[in-house]
Amino acid sequence: MSQQSSMHFYLNWAKERIDEMDAALASFEVKAGQAKAESKVKTDQLLSDLTKRRDEFQARLKTQAEAGEAAWAGAKADLEKQWNGFEAQVKTYFEDAGKQFEQQQATFKDLAAAQAKAWREAAEKLREAAGKVTAARTVDVDAALKQMRSDASEAEARLQKLKQAGSESWSVLSAALAESRKAFDEANKAAWDALKGGGPKN
Numbered sequence: 001m002s003q004q005s006s007m008h009f010y011l012n013w014a015k016e017r018i019d020e021m022d023a024a025l026a027s028f029e030v031k032a033g034q035a036k037a038e039s040k041v042k043t044d045q046l047l048s049d050l051t052k053r054r055d056e057f058q059a060r061l062k063t064q065a066e067a068g069e070a071a072w073a074g075a076k077a078d079l080e081k082q083w084n085g086f087e088a089q090v091k092t093y094f095e096d097a098g099k100q101f102e103q104q105q106a107t108f109k110d111l112a113a114a115q116a117k118a119w120r121e122a123a124e125k126l127r128e129a130a131g132k133v134t135a136a137r138t139v140d141v142d143a144a145l146k147q148m149r150s151d152a153s154e155a156e157a158r159l160q161k162l163k164q165a166g167s168e169s170w171s172v173l174s175a176a177l178a179e180s181r182k183a184f185d186e187a188n189k190a191a192w193d194a195l196k197g198g199g200p201k202n
Helices: 002-034 037-064 069-097 101-130 135-165 170-196
Strands: none
Touching: 002 037, 002 069, 002 101, 002 170, 037 069, 069 101, 069 170, 101 135, 101 170, 135 170
């Protein structure tokens, strides 16, 4: 179970990033369809670049899908760099594009929805895996699952507040997404550690 639990952590981590990449791409595709000729070229180039980054991330993930925990730990650092490049390109686009609050808000809402979905799916996977552990581990796993759901609700509430504010800069929105993503990673790790018997790390 230990090896499998570690794999779930890495897979959840990577899937959350891919879901956000897909959400950003979908948001920009809508923008490209509405863009005027002069901005359409920039938006189309952005879409092409971001799609390439997402595809490289997915290809690297597929390469690692069969690897063991040690290989995953090394690959995660590489995947994190690829994710950071994707995220930086989105940030640069919004900084260069000026005050496009509608597009920023649409993209933020799509990314926040992708994060909320990742939280729910990770909690469901943990719940399913918890059904297979011994009764002695059930208390720890139940506590970790309860904490994960609580953290998910808090993160979703914070993101909802920002969605409704509507006038925040991309830097503020991006920071909120990063904070939620970090909380997801920590909750995901703690939950799978509890499942494999490692207990929560303080």
